[in-house]
Structures are given as C-alpha cells and as structure tokens.
Amino acid sequence: MRRLLVLSGGHPYEAAPFAALLARLSGWQVEHLVHPDAETAVADGAAAQADALLFYDMPGFTFADGTVTSRPPSPGFVAAIKAHFARGKGAVALHHALAGWADWPEWAQMLGGKFLYRPERLDGRDCLDSGYRHDVDYQAVVVADHPVTQGLPQHFALCDELYLAEIFEDQVTPLIRASHEFAAHNFYSAAHAVAGRVFDNSAWPHPAGSNLVGWTRPVASGHLVYLQFGDGPAAYANPHVRRVLANALDYVTQDKTGETRA
Template sequence: MARSLLVLSGGHPYEAEPFDAFIHALGEWDVTHLVHPEAETQVARGAADDADALLFYDMPGYTFGEGEVAIRPPDEAYTDALARRFAAGRGALALHHALAGWALWPRWHQWLGGRFFYRPGEWESDPVPDSGYRHDVEYTARVLADHPVTRGVSESFDVTDELYLCQIDESAVTPLIRAEGFGFTRDNFYSAANAVAGDMFSREGWNHPPGSNLIGWETRAENAPLVYLQFGDGPETYANPHVRQIVAQALDYIAGEQP
C-alpha cells in the first residue's frame, strides 16, 4: 500500500505541469494535491491529519494587486488542524516560497525558524525591512550535516535557483545546507516591497543588512520534525537530481522512515 502525501500549493505562481512531474518523481506516494483556497478548507476539515507526509509549496494569506498587497490570517480551524497534526508527531516539509506564507500567523514562522517579508515588519520583537529576492542565481549548495535528509548526497553540487535575503533564526534550527559562491548582501538582491509596488528588480530606497546563506534546515513544530528547503523556484530546480534526492529523503524522514 502506497504511502500518502498531501501537497499544498497556491498563493504564488509556478509551472503546474513540471511541478506535478516533480512531486510524482519523489518515491512511491499516493499524492493528493490541494490548491488554495480549497487547501485551507480541506485541511481545516482534517485532510492533513492522517497523511504520512505533508508538503507545503504554498504562499497563502496574500492578495496582490494595483501596487499593494493585502494580508489576512488563516482560519482558526486550519491552524488548529496543523497544530493537531504536529502535536501527534506527524511532520512536514516546506519548500521555497512557503517561508513567506501566512504573514499574520506568527506561530507558523516560529515553527519554521524564518520568514520572508513582503513589506517591512517585525521579527523577534525587532523592526526589519522587507526581504530580498534574486532569480536564476548560480550557486554551490554545500551539505553541512550527516542527516537523513542529506545522507548520501554529494557534499556540494551546483544549483540554479531563486534565493532569498530574509530573516532566519539560525540559533533555533539544525543547519543542513548552505548556499556558497553568492553573497547574501543588499546589492545582490531586489526589494520585495518594490516588486509589489510594480518596480520589479529594484533596490531603490531599500536597505537590508547582510543575511544568512542557510537554505536548508530542520526545526520542530510541537512534537514533529519540520524541514525547510529553499529549493524550488521552477523546472530547472525540479529536475536537478540532487534536489530531487534531498526532497525525496526529506519526505521519507518526516514520514518516519530513513532513506
């Protein structure tokens, strides 16, 4: 009997067919793929309770338009359902833009150990600027730990993907992978708030301190493992064999199996 994998997406654009091929190439899984807003409704009704693995590739809680972004919190039944899953020891994997989801749900970002900000806000009681993004970065991913998620993977490998300059609490996570060969400084990224305002690929009027180059880690959500991997902007990353191996092993790990 195949293991069950629940995938949540929506709130951020992606190429549907390559992503579907990607999630169906990660092992023997019975895949259920829910897209927001249906995903929020179905999880609130218990869709995530018994899934062997849960994959977040979503960025819910935002409405973009006319140079502005409106934000809203998740439904309480949704947050209760995920807390219930994690309290029961059932883990999850979050990819890429999931780090930005639910701007008005602080507990989500406490669990994740980081957050991407679309506009200036507050992180750990301190004011912070909006985060930075940069597409199509060629970098070296370096494995930091012998861990079920990274076991058997090359110590370093090449990736071309989007990177973030954002808030990451390294003291609260177990580091797994870093991005090397690219500086995590303001001059190498573009302002998310400027992009929302319609000025893509701009850093005008934007300042951001140097940030962490950590792109993969494990943290804990209640009693469960929660793994975050920054990989995943598009088809080139989906097809990278090293990324596929890491994501597949992360799913095995959060499902309670060793790779």
C-alpha cells in the same frame, strides 16, 4: 503506502513540471490541494490521515494596485495543522512557503524563518522587507551529516531563486548553505516589486543575511524540514533537489525508534 498531502497556490508556478516532480516520489500516495480550496479542505479534515505534508504554497496575501494585504488562516486550518504535528507527524516546506501566512506568527516559528513582503517588527527587531534574486547560479554546500543530506555530494550546482530573508539560525539545525553573498546589492526588494518597481534595490539598505537554504527543526511532537530550492522547472529537474526532497520526506516520517534526531 505512505500518504502525502501537498498544498500549493498563492504564488505562481509551472504546474506540469511540479506534478512531474511529485510523480517521481517513490512510495507515496500523493493528494494535491490548491488554495483557496486547500485551506477549507484541511480545516475539514484533509490532513487527518496524512503521514506528511508538503507545503509549496504562499497563502494569506492579496496583491492589488501596488499594495499587499494579508490575513491569517481560518481557526479550523490552524487547528488541523497543529493537530498534525501533535500526532508526531512531519512536514517539508519548499521555497516560497517561507513567505506564507504573514499574519500567523506561529507559521514563521514552525518554519524557522520568514520572508517579508513589507517592513515588520519581528522578534523585537525592526526588519526591512526581504530580498529575492531569480536564476542565481550557485553551489549548495552540505554542512551536516544528517538523514536529510544522505547521498548528496558535499557541493552541488543549482540555478534557482534565492532569498535574503529572516532566518532564525539559533532555532534550527543547519543542513545546507549557499555559496552566494547574501547582501543587499545581490538581491531586489520585495516591497519595491509589490509597488511595481521590479528588480530594484535602490533605497533599500537591507543588512547582510543568512546563507542557510536548508534546515530542520522540531515542531510539537513532529519535525519540519525547510528547503529553499524550487523556484521552477530547472530546480525540479535537478537530481540533487529530488534526492534531498525524498530524504526530507523520509526523515519527517521515520518510525519512532527511541533514537535522538538532530
């Protein structure tokens, strides 16, 4: 049986429904670690025997008194994650994992994008903080014939949170897009929310962004799939989300047969 190491913590979520999602993964022996203990455990070797990693975490932040501070992961954690991909192993990252480890630039490069809680200079560009919008009813649109999208309808309905974030489209293989207008008036400023102004997009002239919500990219000798799905129980229970998650985990652990991955 394949071994899956799940990392969570750093962002609130409903534990029981998420555990039910993990329990439905067939053919996996699941170990679930929660930050801050997860960081230490991975540095101490917890990922060494994992066939795949599932990131549902947002570590490296402290939110207090209307401000956010951040820190990089420990050298041991960084070394363990890099070693996992160097062995040809893979990972799937869900939802708020796009915001994790703000002070570890390689994390964003591995994921293929970054959610910003504050303005930042990224790849030579000055970027505003990212946007969020809860409980969006939208259609997910499959844009690639790929192992991750096998068995999915071309369109499927979701009610989930969406992000207006920095997506490195030129560095990833697009898989799924959202039929939603990714413009500032449809989202709220993350920096405003940190400051206590929740659901506010005033004085936040964020440019229009990518509608990409699912993609894959190589990382060292392995692969990573990012899926923006997964804000809460409605997404966990969606059969198409469950299918694409299972497909993604299969994809990043498929045997090396010499065939070229997209």
